[in-house]
Amino acid sequence: MTEKPNEPPAGAPGSAQPRSGGAPVRSPFDSPTEQFAAPAGAKTEKLTKDLPRTDEDLGLEPDVPLYSELKNSIPGASSPADTAPTYGFASIPPAPAPPGETSTRPFRRDDRRGTLDLGLLLLRLVIGGTFIYHGLQKLTGWFHGPGLEGTKNMMENGGWDQPSVAASLLIVGELGGGILVVLGLATPLAAGALLAVILDAWMWKQGMVPGFQYNAATETGVEIDSILVGITAALILTGPGRLSFDRNRGWAARPFIGSCAAMVAAIAAAVATYVVLHGGNPLVGIGPF
Template sequence: MTTLNRRDLGLLVLRVGTGAVLAAHGSQKLFGWFGGGGLEGTAKGMESMGFHPPRQSAMAAGIAEAGGGLLLALGLATPAAGAAVTGNMAGAVSVHAPAGFFAQSGGFEYPAFLGFTAAAIGVMGPGRYSLDHVTRHRFDGPWILAAAFAASAIAAAAVLGKRVKGQIGADVDPMDTEKDQGVDTLED
């Protein structure tokens, strides 16, 4: 190859940057790396935010971020990775929505941006400089795109529905307890 394709190079930069940020946040949740709460701290935070069962919710969020981020960075199974991250960020948006839009007030700006970015990468594809390209797109075909985003939407709706149902009548403000539990938030 004598020339670089600007579109593919741009996708590589976007994938690696977004994937690295997500993988770091997921590592905080799963392993306590980079000052995170680890699985136990994240589970406590998940419980305080209304996600049940808390340990499984913490594990799912950590895997979606760390695993989805790593796969996005590599450009492998890109639609599934984008869908997993998008669904996970829908949960994060639900936690931050009561604080409004902007991140400086605890709002949903940052998780929404990550979710939309992951969705765009998942739909657009990883570009030529990716493992999906190397594997001749065995893991990112059109049916995988449709199935992954449908499954992610269904799972996110179920989790958020369960969370909302559990909070009806509860007098808990998740924005007050989130930092108290030592949980990594996407603004940290």
Template sequence: MTSSKPGDDPARTEILHDVDYPLDVPDAPGREGGSGGAGDTATTAFPAAGPTDYSQFAESGGYDMSAPLPFGDQPATIEPATRDTIGRRGTIDLGLFVLRVTVGILLAMRGLQKLFGMFGGPGIDGFTQTLTDSGFDHARILAIAGGAVELVAGVMLVVGLATPVAAAGLLGLVGLGIAVRLTGTDPVPVLSDTTRGLEPSILYAAAMVALLFSGPGRWSADRKWGWSHRPRFSGVVWLVIVAVIAALAWYFLNGTNPLSSTADSAPVTAG
């Protein structure tokens, strides 16, 4: 219900609250049906309800009816952030990038050594002979497959493409290399200044495990995949798959027990 005084700006109105009791409003003198006439009586009737135009009120600086009210139906739940939204992680992505590129390049170079004899490597023939001396059957096929996996997976690691697969494959090769060293005839030092010890293989294996369970980071081709920053079960799954494949390859193509302490096995020393 609205009322206005004579002379007021038509755009300004005064809002009156409705009441729940009768309001006697006598007719003002001089009005039609006012004092002295037949309609000189008090009334309790309110104006008929109808649509109210609030446009002038909004234009006069009042409450903007077009804006949503500060109350009403509010969402009961909060939408979670999408997986694509990755928060800042400091320099972790830089560290993972350096680790990937360094290890990937070194292992890719080792693959070139085995396949093509580059960087002073043995080539296919030399690597085949090494596997034959280690007791492997079908040594040439294994030499080609091992060099190819080392080269391709190393490049994939540098790019950050399918990182769990590449890291797991390289970890399997490193594990087989450690087993070959343990079954050799020469003593195997963990640390040594004169001969090659196990420390490079151990460092490679630790780097592969770290990438399996940390992901390659955002500076990689895998940045849009969940495993780039949240590997979850992908690391465990590929670790188990590669461990089974490497164990079966060793069992059927070599057959020796690298953990047995026989007279022919090479002892592991600390230096």
């Protein structure tokens, strides 16, 4: 009654004998690779077998050719349809971005822009070339211009307090900004410098005579200056396009906050320069002013 019904009696075949020294009874599953002694009276057999090491042990015939080798050895047996197409690494198209996520691919050409970049290049050439032309007139006297001394005298006679400073700012803005705009380099800053220059010219002419001077036929007419203000501001807001040195910049094709800030800064600089170096209200006689 004291023996457990599930335990085999001691000395029964297949039961592990307790080890000396009070070691617990072990199962063959504790160490599958360990060799256990065979029970008393049982036939001793070799419990291990050599693993197959050659094709002959596995029952294979190594001299039998593969199907692909046999097929390739027969002329005309293979067809282009049976050959799997291979792709170069660069020819594999990139996987599309998951829905709701923006693609992180590098900046590349987008054919859907059509002639937009070409039109922006033409706009830059017209704007930059015009300012370069007037800058060279004021600096070197080319193209029947006044030259540096003539520009200083013109600024002094026009009511500018410091004609040398005003002439220097005017020439640097026209030449430097015009060259950078043609190249499409640092376009928001370059076009902002041109916008500040032409705004000062607009206010200078407009303030000479009361009333709105939108007439190109008169000396104080601001018609051409107004057009230059508009297209220069438009260039800041549209960007130089991808046919420019700024093609890898965000403002080249998708201008936003930075370009708006550049235009606001250009307007503020023009107003501050006019107030400090010239003074007066250029809007006298225009509407409520």
